[in-house]
Amino acid sequence: MYDWGSQVRLTVPSTFHGQLVGLCGAFGGQVGPLDLPLDTRSWSRGLVTNPCPLPQPSLGFSISCPTQLAQIFNAPKLCRLLQAPDGPFGRCLGHISPKAFLRICLQDVCHTHGQDLGLCDALTAYTAACQEAGIPVKLWRGPRLCPLTCPPRSHYSICARTCDGGCVQPTSPAHCSTQCYEGCECDPGFIFDGTDCVSQDHCGCFHSGRYIPVGEALILPGCQERCICLHGQGLQCQPFSCPQGTDCILDGGVRWCEPREGATCRLVPGGLFTTFDGFSGLTPIPVMSCAYELATLVGSRPQDPDWFHVIADFLPCPSCTALKPRVIIGFRDGCAAVGTNQEIWVNGQPASLPAQVCKGVVVRWAEGSRVVIIERSPMLRVLVGPEGAVSLRASPALRGRLRAACGNYNGIAADDLILPGGLRDASLVDVFQACRVRGFNNCTEKLVIPAVTQHFTV
Numbered sequence: 001m002y003d004w005g006s007q008v009r010l011t012v013p014s015t016f017h018g019q020l021v022g023l024c025g026a027f028g029g030q031v032g033p034l035d036l037p038l039d040t041r042s043w044s045r046g047l048v049t050n051p052c053p054l055p056q057p058s059l060g061f062s063i064s065c066p067t068q069l070a071q072i073f074n075a076p077k078l079c080r081l082l083q084a085p086d087g088p089f090g091r092c093l094g095h096i097s098p099k100a101f102l103r104i105c106l107q108d109v110c111h112t113h114g115q116d117l118g119l120c121d122a123l124t125a126y127t128a129a130c131q132e133a134g135i136p137v138k139l140w141r142g143p144r145l146c147p148l149t150c151p152p153r154s155h156y157s158i159c160a161r162t163c164d165g166g167c168v169q170p171t172s173p174a175h176c177s178t179q180c181y182e183g184c185e186c187d188p189g190f191i192f193d194g195t196d197c198v199s200q201d202h203c204g205c206f207h208s209g210r211y212i213p214v215g216e217a218l219i220l221p222g223c224q225e226r227c228i229c230l231h232g233q234g235l236q237c238q239p240f241s242c243p244q245g246t247d248c249i250l251d252g253g254v255r256w257c258e259p260r261e262g263a264t265c266r267l268v269p270g271g272l273f274t275t276f277d278g279f280s281g282l283t284p285i286p287v288m289s290c291a292y293e294l295a296t297l298v299g300s301r302p303q304d305p306d307w308f309h310v311i312a313d314f315l316p317c318p319s320c321t322a323l324k325p326r327v328i329i330g331f332r333d334g335c336a337a338v339g340t341n342q343e344i345w346v347n348g349q350p351a352s353l354p355a356q357v358c359k360g361v362v363v364r365w366a367e368g369s370r371v372v373i374i375e376r377s378p379m380l381r382v383l384v385g386p387e388g389a390v391s392l393r394a395s396p397a398l399r400g401r402l403r404a405a406c407g408n409y410n411g412i413a414a415d416d417l418i419l420p421g422g423l424r425d426a427s428l429v430d431v432f433q434a435c436r437v438r439g440f441n442n443c444t445e446k447l448v449i450p451a452v453t454q455h456f457t458v
Contacts, residue, residue: 001128001181009128079105079119081140082126088138092130101126120146124182131159131181141182150184153197160185167193167203167211205229217367219255223248254369254386263399265295265392265406267312269324273428275407276394279416281428285323290314291437293404295392307332309404310382310392311437315340324388329374334358336374338384344372405435 001009010024020027081087082098082105089098101122108118123146130137139158141148148156159180186197193203193213204213207227212218212235217228219240226240242248242257249256263276273283276295296309312325324340334357337345346355346363353372354364361376366383374382381393394402394409402409407416417426419434426434 009132079109079122081123088140089126089130090138092126092133092135092137095133095135096126096129098126101129127158127182131179134179137182148184151196153190154184154186156183157185158182166191167198167200202231205235207235217369219248219369223255223257249389249391254371256366256369256371256383262393262395263409265394267294267325267390269388271389273405275405275413275416276392276402276409277407277411277413277416279407279413284429284432285314291328292432293435293437294390295394295402295404295406297398298401298403298408302330302332305332306379308376308380310390310406312390313437325390327382327384327390329382331358331361331376334361336361336363338372338374340388342370342372342384342386405431 001011012020012027016027018026018028079102082089082102083093084090085093092098104125105119105122108121111118123140127137127140137158140146141156141158150156160183186192189199190197191200191203192198194211195213202214204211204216206212207218210218212227212229214229214231217226219226220237223242224240225237227235227237230236246257264274265276266272266274267283269283269285271283272280274280291311291313294310294312297304297307300307308329308331311328311330313328314323314325326337326339328335328337334347335345336347336357339345344351344353344355344363346357351363354362356362357374361374363372363374365371366373370386372384374384379395379398383389383391383393385391392406398409400408400410407413417428417431419426419430
């Protein structure tokens with residue numbers, strides 16, 4: 001369960017007993033060092049450290065805090081709701097100990113110098129734990145205490161049934177928990193369509209078990225039929241073919257038409273990496289975070305009008321076999337970024353599409369799909385698919401003017417494995433290592449080749 005904010009709750013069957021590792025513990029039946037509340041950064045570094053906690057016998061536990069001991073004991077004034085017998089959690093105190101949540105609250109309030117950010121997280125977490133156990137919690141949020149703003153046509157409830165009555169339910173009944181959880185629920189007369197609260201007659205369509213919101217289109221397998229979900233008319237399909245000079249591309253179940261004019265460099269996580277000149281090999285995977293330059297204009301600087309560069313920034317995920325990159329495209333007068341969940345930033349600010357990055361550069365959705373297009377027409381087009389595939393389309397005017405991992409676009413695939421300095425017979429892994437973005441983040445880790453190859457077909 002994820003509340004789209006600060007909480008993730010995992011429930012696993014007993015068959016996983018003793019087979020788990022990670023922040024949530026080993027599920028071995030005993031509380032060990034790794035089952036204690038730790039800074040998540042400690043686990044991500046592979047370390048379990050003791051930050052020399054201060055002795056606080058009256059609390060029954062210890063917390064680490066950079067402030068003086070006297071200041072720490074002011075924190076309970078903010079965290080007192082967690083253990084007040086006549087407070088919102090009174091009925092829960094005898095069933096679920098608030099001690100762990102109190103510890104988190106005190107620790108966070110201390111580190112934020114008395115701010116209530118940690119308080120809100122602790123109260124929210126204890127609320128979820130009590131409700132998970134089927135114990136009712138009284139309303140505790142208010143205009144001055146951790147207010148929660150809900151989207152249009154919805155409202156906050158301490159006991160919301162957000163799983164019931166959604167648009168998807170008629171053909172795919174949800175297995176809802178009998179418990180309720182605090183959160184936002186649709187106003188009377190509206191139901192949830194997966195994104196917004198809509199009236200029932202504005203629910204989308206279904207195709208092969210997939211829910212399609214109103215106004216969204218999809219290209220069917222074979223790329224010979226395109227369907228769009230229309231309000232009040234259901235799914236309407238018509239014969240379709242990609243325009244001449246384009247190819248039908250599949251990424252994460254989404255198809256789109258990509259122009260063949262010019263040259264294309266494509267990076268598919270878990271699949272193939274192909275340079276502008278056609279050299280192809282399995283996409284290397286960074287073990288930890290690292291950013292790689294895919295393309296940049298030769299002989300230009302960030303101050304030059306035509307300058308651009310395209311970066312694939314792989315965020316940490318040691319256990320992943322196919323990392324999705326965050327894609328960053330920089331121009332002289334602006335910058336656009338597409339996150340791993342297709343969050344869009346334009347010049348450092350969250351943005352909705354379409355949006356203008358700078359003169360001549362726009363960001364928009366591809367028609368009828370969840371593919372993001374960043375375009376400086378007619379020179380460069382970058383497409384980012386929902387599963388992390390990145391496609392760079394360069395016009396013939398850029399021939400011989402590019403460098404970095406996607407190659408120099410000179411029509412010769414054989415020299416795409418020549419490293420800066422003239423070193424020949426390199427591998428694709430070597431090329432990516434040589435194209436690390438210095439100073440972008442810590443890029444000292446090696447690359448590995450994934451053991452599994454995914455096949456991408458239309």
